[in-house]
Amino acid sequence: MWVAEGLTHRYPTKVLAELLPTCPQYCGHCTRMDLVGNSTPVIDKLKFAGKPNDRLGEMMDYLRRTPSVRDVVVSGGDVANMPWPRLEDFLTKLLEIENIRDIRLATKALIGLPQHWLQDDVRAGMERVATTARERGVSVAIHTHTNHANSVTPIVARATRAMLDTGIRDVRNQGVLLNGVNADPHALLDLCFRLLDGAQIMPYYFYMCDMIPFAEHWRVSVADAQRLQHHIMGYLPGFATPRIVCDVPFVGKRWVHQLADYDTERGISYWTKNYRTSIEAADPEALNRTFEYYDPIHTLPESGQQWWAQHADLDSTALKAAEVAEASRRMAALQAY
Numbered sequence: 001m002w003v004a005e006g007l008t009h010r011y012p013t014k015v016l017a018e019l020l021p022t023c024p025q026y027c028g029h030c031t032r033m034d035l036v037g038n039s040t041p042v043i044d045k046l047k048f049a050g051k052p053n054d055r056l057g058e059m060m061d062y063l064r065r066t067p068s069v070r071d072v073v074v075s076g077g078d079v080a081n082m083p084w085p086r087l088e089d090f091l092t093k094l095l096e097i098e099n100i101r102d103i104r105l106a107t108k109a110l111i112g113l114p115q116h117w118l119q120d121d122v123r124a125g126m127e128r129v130a131t132t133a134r135e136r137g138v139s140v141a142i143h144t145h146t147n148h149a150n151s152v153t154p155i156v157a158r159a160t161r162a163m164l165d166t167g168i169r170d171v172r173n174q175g176v177l178l179n180g181v182n183a184d185p186h187a188l189l190d191l192c193f194r195l196l197d198g199a200q201i202m203p204y205y206f207y208m209c210d211m212i213p214f215a216e217h218w219r220v221s222v223a224d225a226q227r228l229q230h231h232i233m234g235y236l237p238g239f240a241t242p243r244i245v246c247d248v249p250f251v252g253k254r255w256v257h258q259l260a261d262y263d264t265e266r267g268i269s270y271w272t273k274n275y276r277t278s279i280e281a282a283d284p285e286a287l288n289r290t291f292e293y294y295d296p297i298h299t300l301p302e303s304g305q306q307w308w309a310q311h312a313d314l315d316s317t318a319l320k321a322a323e324v325a326e327a328s329r330r331m332a333a334l335q336a337y
């Protein structure tokens with residue numbers, strides 16, 4: 001769905017600008033692992049072909065000639081890995097485009113490397129961006145990513161305060177639902193209260209972990225995600241109650257209660273979409289079809305697991321074995337550490 005290299009136009013009014021393919025974090029469950037980081041023995045990553053300046057210029061050209069776009073997520077990887085002057089230049093040019101009303105900067109470094117956002121030149125630069133944005137009535141916010149209350153440390157709170165003091169509109173958290181880390185109501189609420197009260201970060205979304213290799217041990221079923229959403233209702237202010245969402249392939253973000261149908265035995269949920277993207281522009285059935293998302297097999301009832309055992313092909317069985325071996329290796333390394 002790239003309309004220019006690194007610029008994804010998937011929703012009607014919003015785009016995602018991946019400025020660079022690096023990140024200071026490299027999560028095992030990275031939702032952008034098709035691009036972010038170097039290739040590994042099992043995953044071949046995309047490589048940007050264009051030179052950085054040309055790519056950013058082409059993104060800007062697309063946004064100038066596409067007035068239906070009002071909202072740009074500026075991401076990577078992580079924007080903290082981009083030298084500040086180049087990031088500020090990109091943001092300043094974005095602010096000159098009349099139709100852009102929302103700019104969101106994606107950085108997990110606010111949690112993992114808060115010192116970056118405390119540097120004097122970064123703070124001063126963000127203040128210039130925020131001032132221009134305010135003058136033009138544009139909202140600039142930081143979207144960060146943390147998954148456990150223990151990550152919300154005093155220096156994270158300081159860095160967040162520093163960013164809010166520059167005049168940006170908000171700092172919000174988009175976490176990932178991870179089995180064994182935060183996928184129970186107490187852990188989620190603990191994290192949300194720590195974010196809200198301890199660091200003035202708005203709990204915003206929890207994404208279900210994407211269906212990517214080597215992440216099965218973290219994934220939860222849609223049914224569990226629905227239960228979690230139910231359990232966390234009513235404790236936080238409504239504006240700070242995070243929505244648990246599923247990023248359904250070929251559809252996009254959907255709240256976990258929005259599914260059209262659900263086969264809980266085989267763990268297949270069915271979802272619909274209400275807009276076309278570029279890849280199905282000519283498909284007259286796109287808005288009538290359903291799209292699937294799959295629960296992890298180990299969460300299914302015995303009968304469902306057997307159905308998959310009978311229907312899985314050799315390749316996926318081999319992949320599953322490789323995943324189990326990799327998960328065991330990681331667990332052993334963690335225990336040794």
Ligand code: SF4
Binds near residue numbers: 030077
């Ligand atoms: S912080 Fe975001 S971009 Fe970086 S590795 Fe994690 S999920 Fe991927």
